Amino acid sequence: MAGTMTDDAPLAGPAGPAGPRSGGAPGDPDGSPRGAGADRPCPPAPGPPALLAVLLSGTGRTLENLLAAIAAGDLHARVGAVVSSVPDVRGLAVAAAAGVPSAVVRRRDHPDDAAYSAAVYAALDAAVAPARPDLILLAGFLRKLVVPDDLLGRILNIHPALLPEAAAVAAGRGYYGERVHAAVLASGAAESGATVHVVDNGYDTGPVVLQERVPVLPGDTPATLGARVFAAECRLYPAAIRRHLATRPDLRDRRSGA
Numbered sequence: 001m002a003g004t005m006t007d008d009a010p011l012a013g014p015a016g017p018a019g020p021r022s023g024g025a026p027g028d029p030d031g032s033p034r035g036a037g038a039d040r041p042c043p044p045a046p047g048p049p050a051l052l053a054v055l056l057s058g059t060g061r062t063l064e065n066l067l068a069a070i071a072a073g074d075l076h077a078r079v080g081a082v083v084s085s086v087p088d089v090r091g092l093a094v095a096a097a098a099g100v101p102s103a104v105v106r107r108r109d110h111p112d113d114a115a116y117s118a119a120v121y122a123a124l125d126a127a128v129a130p131a132r133p134d135l136i137l138l139a140g141f142l143r144k145l146v147v148p149d150d151l152l153g154r155i156l157n158i159h160p161a162l163l164p165e166a167a168a169v170a171a172g173r174g175y176y177g178e179r180v181h182a183a184v185l186a187s188g189a190a191e192s193g194a195t196v197h198v199v200d201n202g203y204d205t206g207p208v209v210l211q212e213r214v215p216v217l218p219g220d221t222p223a224t225l226g227a228r229v230f231a232a233e234c235r236l237y238p239a240a241i242r243r244h245l246a247t248r249p250d251l252r253d254r255r256s257g258a
């Protein structure tokens, strides 16, 4: 269905099941709250915020959205590090304005994708040492990452099309930005959307965490479809991060840096 997420999970932060709820306990005839702790387990403390690292290459709209979700209490997390593959992009200014340490790691300064990826991970780790990021988020990052075994499941990407449905026409190497939306329109699809997926060693091939669908409307251009998809992305990415953190509690085991 257009405009709805395909799935969602219990929230990891204080806004989810771990946080306060209103209304009476089940079975209360008048719905009034019972005494504290009468028949419900005490909600667990939310724990420290998840430590996020963000990779970008451009405008940083996705980083801005994540920072806004955190500020609004919709995401129990903090962004501890940003790496850009391109110098002087707006995304770096977004990081600076939020007080997030950032670094530029350029592909051309490294001999291959593996060496480049290792330099990116080292820059992220250095920014949050002695901790390590719980989760690395690709946010408009346009370089190939090689994912070592210890980071499998710890890196998420958001793609501005439906995966795997649109994989054959609008995903993979070279499909980013308005190229994706132009390809979806050219395919004649009635729907597009956004997908958050785990990053593996392919292009846009990892397991899907969450997806949100939007309609393709008569007269759409890549720009109008892109704006509709990006609005969906702003809902989807925070929800997918909450879901992933909630379903993969093992991701939090490196925060001490021990």
Ligand code: GRF
Residues within 6 Å of the ligand: 056, 057, 058, 059, 060, 061, 062, 063, 091, 138, 139, 140, 141, 158, 159, 160, 177, 233
């Ligand atoms: C979005 O289309 C997103 O799906 C893709 O990068 C775009 C956002 O880039 N991964 P930015 O945040 O505006 O730099």
